Amino acid sequence: MALRVGVIGGGQLARMMIAPAVEIGIDLRVLAEEEGMSAQLAATAVGDYRDLDAVRAFVRDVDVVTFDHEHVPQDVLRALVADGVAVHPGPDALQFAQDKLVMRARLAELGIPQPDWAAVRDADELRAFLDAHGGRGVVKTPRGGYDGKGVRVVRAGSEADDWFATLGDGEALLVEELVSFVRELAQQVARRPGGEVVAYPVVETVQRDGVCAEVLAPAPGAPQRLAQMAEGIGRTIAEGLGVTGMLAVELFETDDERILVNELAMRPHNSGHWTQDGAVTSQFEQHLRAVADLPLGDTSPRAPWSVMVNILGGPAEGTLEDRFSAAMSDQPAAKIHTYGKAPRPGRKVGHVNVAGDDLDDAVYIARAAAAHFA
Incomplete structure (x- = not known):
């Protein structure tokens, strides 16, 4: 069986x-x-x-x-x-993906670079943090936020009063420094229960309105030192938290070539969709291998560059399927993946992957194919 x-x-x-x-x-x-x-x-x-x-x-x-x-x-x-x-992953690991305050505390124990942060319970505590960090900060609900939801940039202690009003006894919000970064990166690793760990190349993610819009793999212009640092962070977190399966570590790259951990996901992740057509082993096969404690697959890229462009929202009229023929005819090199979801503004309903020797060409093809579904 x-x-x-x-x-x-x-x-x-x-x-x-x-x-x-x-x-x-x-x-x-x-x-x-x-x-x-x-x-x-x-x-x-x-x-x-x-x-x-x-x-x-x-x-x-x-x-x-x-x-x-x-x-x-x-x-x-x-x-x-x-x-x-x-x-897999078990509750001891998943708690760090479910609660951002718990995650921040554990990453600090592991010595992982991350933004300055604090747990705040009222406007006075938030105001004190803002005063110490240039008057601006990012407030997050510790649980349930994703794709920009549950995240708010604030400049005054009162700007999170509605969230403070919903807190129960002993609960707090997370506030982080507003990081000055040049781009966002993501590092994926996979770990099986027996301890084997493999890593994918670090990628650049392009966010629009708090949602991942594009991924470039590997991250263009990333120096070897940065790539090694990102992989080391991913491996340390996977092992330190006891993750089994895929782990995605979202990162900020600062203007002085530091990288700071933003978020964690313990499952296949949008930043790894490029692997379906651009890597020897996709993140989805890798996740199954890892949770089943099977030998992990080769993470090498199949081409020098891979690009993923999300299809967000979908057509205002008709269905995604109505647009397939035109997209396929116009851009035969594009690999189109749809999710079987009804179109809705801002909703992730599919993505396009393109792999090739030239980054600019791959970006153009992926964007042109995705445009047919707008």
């Missing part, structure tokens, strides 16, 4: 695990939040990932559990572990 890997969450990341699972002989099963989600081809159950009974019923028929997102509550995760279920 094939190894059965259960994915909690039916979004596009689970969808993109389906093809590599078939190719390497893994029986992929998905617990989707509702009918008709992106990963519906592999959805064997529909249920609430916060409902322990629903999750227990799903995992009864799998050998290993992993995730499409990091939102499964700690009490559910720890109940599964107590039941003897193989959970």
Whole structure:
């Protein structure tokens, strides 16, 4: 019988695990939040990932559990572990992706470079931090934020009063210094339970309105020292936090060639979609290998350059599928991936990958293909 890997969450990341699972002989099963989600081809159950009974019923028929997102509550995760279920990444690691304050404290213990930060519980504490950091800062909700949500640049202690009003006893917001950076980078590594770790090249990510719009792989002009530093940070975090599966470390590159950790994701990540067509082993196959404790794959690029452009929003009228023929005819070198989602402003509904010998050409082709879906 094939190894059965259960994915909690039916979004596009689970969808993109389906093809590599078939190719390497893994029986992929998905617990989707509702009918008709992106990963519906592999959805064997529909249920609430916060409902322990629903999750227990799903995992009864799998050998290993992993995730499409990091939102499964700690009490559910720890109940599964107590039941003897193989959970990768486990709750001890996932807590650092679920709570940014917990993450910041642990990264500080590991000596990882990161922005100055503090836990703040009211406007006075926030004002004191701003006064010590040039009058500006970034306030984040410790839990639940993504793609720019739960993030706010502030210049006064009162500008987070609405968030302070929602805090419970013992809760706090995270405030960080507003980093002066020249670009954003991302470092991906994979780690299997036995301890083997592999790393992908560091990439440049281009953000628009808090959402990843493009990825350039490898990061153009990155000196060897910076690339080695990024890989070292990724490996240290994966090992120090006990991550199993894919880990994405989002980074700021400063104007003095330092890199600081911004965010973590313990799953396949938007910054690694280029690997589907640009690396020997895609991040989706690698994640499955890692959580199943199989030998990890080669992370080498297949071409000097790879470019990923997100399809955000989709067409105002019609469907993405209506645009396929024109995009394919216009840019036959582009690899188009869609998520089975209805178009909606700002929504990630697909992406385009292009790999080649010339970066400018790859960028042009990817953008031209993605433009057909606007």
